[in-house]
Amino acid sequence: MDYIRKANERGVVNMGWLQSNHSFSFGSYYDPQHMGVSVLRVINDDVVQPGAGFGTHGHRDVEIISYVIDGALEHKDSTGNEYVVPAGEVQRMSAGRGVMHSEYNASQTEPVNFLQIWIHPNVKGIEPEYEQKRIEQDGPLTPIVTPNGDKGALRINQDASMYRLELEKGEAYRLQTPDRQGYLHLVHGSAEINGDVFNAGDAIAPQVGKALDVNATEKLEALWFDLPKG
The missing domain is CATH 2.60.120.10 (Jelly Rolls)
Structure with a gap:
């Protein structure tokens, strides 16, 4: 049968500076019935208040996609990348053998809303990678992330x-x-x-x-x- 996940049934986290709805189990929210679909492991709908954000923390062997809906997200990582990702742009980071990064609201006055998406990779221990771009819509269905980065999409280390x-x-x-x-x-x-x-x-x-x-x-x-x- 179909798997249906309604917005009002998602896990909820409210830390004041962060309001987040978790489609799948993540952090303090755990539900064995919602552990992801195929290699798709995380979709967190995050709203971060002005000037706040996620301090420096580490990841390894995960493909992380940030899809900014409103506002702008400031990214810094241990490989030297330091960028602002505004609404309409998409970021892909392959953590590979290990990377430290932080994500903050780039605005001191307006919140930022973005989807944090994690996908299990099909290769481990690679050199960390980073991409970011605006992808214009071309017809009803437009590729944003693909295995080969074709048709202007970002690339991902997975058959997804x-x-x-x-x-x-x-x-x-x-x-x-x-x-x-x-x-x-x-x-x-x-x-x-x-x-x-x-x-x-x-x-x-x-x-x-x-x-x-x-x-x-x-x-x-x-x-x-x-x-x-x-």
Whole structure:
């Protein structure tokens, strides 16, 4: 059967400076029924208050994608990268054999909202890597991250891809990954999907090979993950 994750059922963390909704188990939030889908391990919907952020901490052997929705995110890491990632841009960091980094709200007056996405890599112990870019929408479904970084996308060390789906109200689109696992996370707007209503923050992973017929009931922005089966 389909895996459905509603926004209001996600794990909630409120630390004052950080408000976060966890689609899957993460940190102090643990639920064995929600440990990720295929190689997709984390989707945290983070809102960081002005001037605050995550102090220096380490990662290894994980692909981390930051998808900035509103505001701007300041990134620094132990390999010398120091960048601001504004809304509309996407960042990919391969932690590889180990990297230390920090992430802060780049603004002293406005919050930043971003999705922190973790994907298990298919190779370990590599040299850490960093990419960042703005990817313009080209049709309803645009590649954002792919294994080879083709068609202007960022590259990832895994047989997995992330696409941005954008539809105007009343438009429809069919999503399908034959013999693969799909996962759709709504960022903005709402849609009727295979007869059910989904809103911002909701997500669905259909049975392997099953199509999702997405009918936008409001202007829609969503992320579609094409993942290995199993």
